[in-house]
Amino acid sequence: MTKPTEIRSHVLANLDHYLAELDKQLTAQGGTVVYLRGADEVADYLELLTREREIPVPGGAESLRRHAERLEPGVEAYLRGESPADPESLELADGALRISAAAFLIADAGAICLTGEHPGGTGPKIQVVVAGIEKVLPRMRDLAVFLPLLPSDTTRFLTGPRRAGELDGPEELCLILVDGGRSELLASPERRDLLRCVRCGACLPGRVGGGGVDCPVGIDTEGLPLRLREEAPLEVGGWKFRLWGYVMRKPRLYEFAGQMLRAFWREEWGLPAPPAKSFRQAWREGKK
Secondary structure: OOOHHHHHHHHHHOHHHHHHHHHHHHHHOOOEEEEEOOHHHHHHHHHHHHHHOOOOOOOHHHHHHHHHHHHOOOOHHHHOOOOOOOOOOEEEOOOOEEEEEOOEEEOOOOEEEEEOOOOOOOOOOEEEEEEEHHHEEOOHHHHHHHHHHOOOOOEEEEOOOOOOOOOOOOOEEEEEEEOOOHHHHHOOOOOHHHHHOOOOOOOOOOOOOOOOOOOOOOOOOOHHHHHHHHHOOOOOOOHHHHHHHHHHOOHHHHHHHHHHHHHOOOHHHOOOOOOOOOHHHHHHHHHO
16 A cells, blocks of 8 residues: 555645546536635635625624635644644534635546545535645545554545435535645745644643654644754844843843833733742842
8 A cells, every 4th residue: 555655745745636536537427616815815705705605704894704714724723733623613603604725636537635524414515625725536446555653533525516306415515625825835845844734633731642743644744843943933023122132131121121011011012910029039039
């Protein structure tokens, strides 16, 4: 059996081919494929869709925007060395619209693989699925390699809208493919490996086996995040940072600033109040 690392590397090297095949197959089966650049465009698309179909949205456009950001975190989470979990589906107006995140996309079948608990029912009127462009796999049989890596044991597939005679499935199916900065990662030999991530969660601290295990798709989960942080520019512009840097270099001024902060602390700032005495004061009194 082909290894997960080999499959993911092959996909990234031929991503344009497999995205075109996925588009062709899903469209032939009655689905719609939309290409968007990021979470903001996803939110705008969802807002326009709900307005056109007169679908009520609790919380309005802001609610849709927050959900779009959870569905499509872009590559920022990868660059922080995180493996974000797929969010839950959002169901609107008693099944008029369901918005979900894809686990995988299968090019040769034009199929969408969803994981997690099934919402139940015969399917929504409109099903929208949001997925990063790196989610694609070449063949249906590749799922046998990747599904065992995911924390969810529940899987279902969408291969287009409900056909005549079928009892389940959406009446309309739209797949939103999002770049979200992935093209830039793909063009970078040093960062491209991040796109092999399948969100298995094995590298996350606190997970069973997480932190310190080998990544099943061959990402250097220890060295790569460190290199990315070293490459990231240190953002220290503005007068606030310059003032803070000056105070930090002056011990007496730093201590005085701490005293003023404690004296004029306000609960409405919403932050934990500092201790009554600084570490320096407690140290001096302890020595006495």
